[in-house]
Amino acid sequence: MKIATFNINNVNRRLPNLLRWLRAAKPDVVALQELKSTDAEFPILAIEKAGYGAVWHGQKTWNGVAILARNAEPVLTRTGLPGEGDVEARYIEAAINGILVTSIYLPNGNPQPGPKFDYKLDWFKRLRSHAGKLLKQDIPVVLAGDYNVAPTEFDIYPTKSWDKDALIQPKSRAAFKALVDQGWTDAIRTIHPSKPMFTFWDYKRNRWPRDAGLRLDHLLLSPSIAPRLLKAGVDRKIRGEEGASDHAPAWIVLR
DNA sequence: ATGTCACATGTTATGTGA
Numbered sequence: 001m002k003i004a005t006f007n008i009n010n011v012n013r014r015l016p017n018l019l020r021w022l023r024a025a026k027p028d029v030v031a032l033q034e035l036k037s038t039d040a041e042f043p044i045l046a047i048e049k050a051g052y053g054a055v056w057h058g059q060k061t062w063n064g065v066a067i068l069a070r071n072a073e074p075v076l077t078r079t080g081l082p083g084e085g086d087v088e089a090r091y092i093e094a095a096i097n098g099i100l101v102t103s104i105y106l107p108n109g110n111p112q113p114g115p116k117f118d119y120k121l122d123w124f125k126r127l128r129s130h131a132g133k134l135l136k137q138d139i140p141v142v143l144a145g146d147y148n149v150a151p152t153e154f155d156i157y158p159t160k161s162w163d164k165d166a167l168i169q170p171k172s173r174a175a176f177k178a179l180v181d182q183g184w185t186d187a188i189r190t191i192h193p194s195k196p197m198f199t200f201w202d203y204k205r206n207r208w209p210r211d212a213g214l215r216l217d218h219l220l221l222s223p224s225i226a227p228r229l230l231k232a233g234v235d236r237k238i239r240g241e242e243g244a245s246d247h248a249p250a251w252i253v254l255r
Numbered sequence: 256a257t258g259t260c261a262c263a264t265g266t267t268a269t270g271t272g273a
Contacts, residue, residue: 009261010260061272062262108273202258203273205258
């Protein structure tokens, strides 16, 4: 079973790229982020035609998350994190073939310090609270999404350019580590301990041709599913296509 | 400080967010 996470950066603008990748990579489950689409504008017909069922949680202009399942209908279990109602569409969760899968679009948090960074840290706290409850249920869970955190120095190319950026701040990294330390397995890093495995390359400053990337998209596995981890990777070449998102899909194969 | 992309508002650009 192949599960992927892909920040598509506008699902309608990037629809030809998405459909090409679905046909070529044939993932069984896909967590999409940054739909930048209202619920009504989500391209469900094209996605169904490609052989996928879907659940989605959209919003005008910004954010938006979805979960696709090949030859299956994901069973929606929640949109938004528990607690106060989220105005921004950043969380969706569904059950597919006995696995609970999320699509997370964690706030970027820039500029920092400031209210947007506070929102990021608060959102992380609410995610940890919910993730902790999922762990206690002892069910197979994959927390997939764009966490907007490069967890360590190894997850970014050598540079000073991002020193003030919310993506690499100690507080952002501590929040990610606190989540993982609940008992989750960072699947990509587990399979590839000594390769950077970038998933994002900024459009600016020639960063894709220079491979000046960051690893921001993660698949975290609950203890009951981690032993099934067989393979993991990043479909880097997707980033080089015409009209590409600034992220590439990250994926795992479970036995 | 800048670079790139895309969208919204509503203009022959500018602001916003990433």
